[in-house]
Amino acid sequence: MFIGTGGGRVTEARFVPPPPGDQLRAGVDAWAEWINQSDSYPLIIKMALGHYQFETLHPFNDGNGRLGRLVCVLQLARAKELRFPLLNLSPWLERRRREYQDHLLQCSVTGEFDAWIRFFSEAARAQATRAVAKIEALHDWRDHALALIRGSGASGRLISAITEDLIGYPLLTPKTAANRYDATYPGANKAIDRLVQLGILRERTGRRYGRVFAAPEVLRIIESD
Incomplete structure (x- = not known):
């Protein structure tokens, strides 16, 4: 399995994750242990770093991005920063798919994470703002619908x-x-x-x-x- 060839050859791939086997299993186990550890990292930074590491491991043939983004929401829920899983990072990141992949790749190439953390933090901020707007729109709709019922008799x-x-x-x-x-x-x-x-x-x-x-x-x- 390799990423970024558009159906081409592995030699043209932008990134090749670990192959199935003991190395991949050990990497996923280490990632899961780190994700569940208590430490002093700000939560948004831990989410960004954990997401990068999961996407780098790329343990499944399909759905790694969706599962990786779901883990971010579960981290927020576990930390009691979210009562309900209302934060959806996927739309923002999918609209910037190339930039998203570029940031992940640059972390691997350079070992520098600041740009990726800023990018990920902006995704979380934008989608949290969008989620609040949706909740407000739903409440407005409900008030309007109830008023319509009362007005209709x-x-x-x-x-x-x-x-x-x-x-x-x-x-x-x-x-x-x-x-x-x-x-x-x-x-x-x-x-x-x-x-x-x-x-x-x-x-x-x-x-x-x-x-x-x-x-x-x-x-x-x-x-x-």
């Missing part, structure tokens, strides 16, 4: 409860709604139909049975970069 605990929770559960079926809110199936179905009429929910399957409903505006906010 729609009433009932179930309609309001479903709407309150759509920012966390933007996809649902009448059965899951009935179970989640301890309601009858007909009652859940009626509440969902009312939310469809108000434009808060939209049916996604086009079927008469096994229907799935979604809050399209919530999904748009969540999926936006």
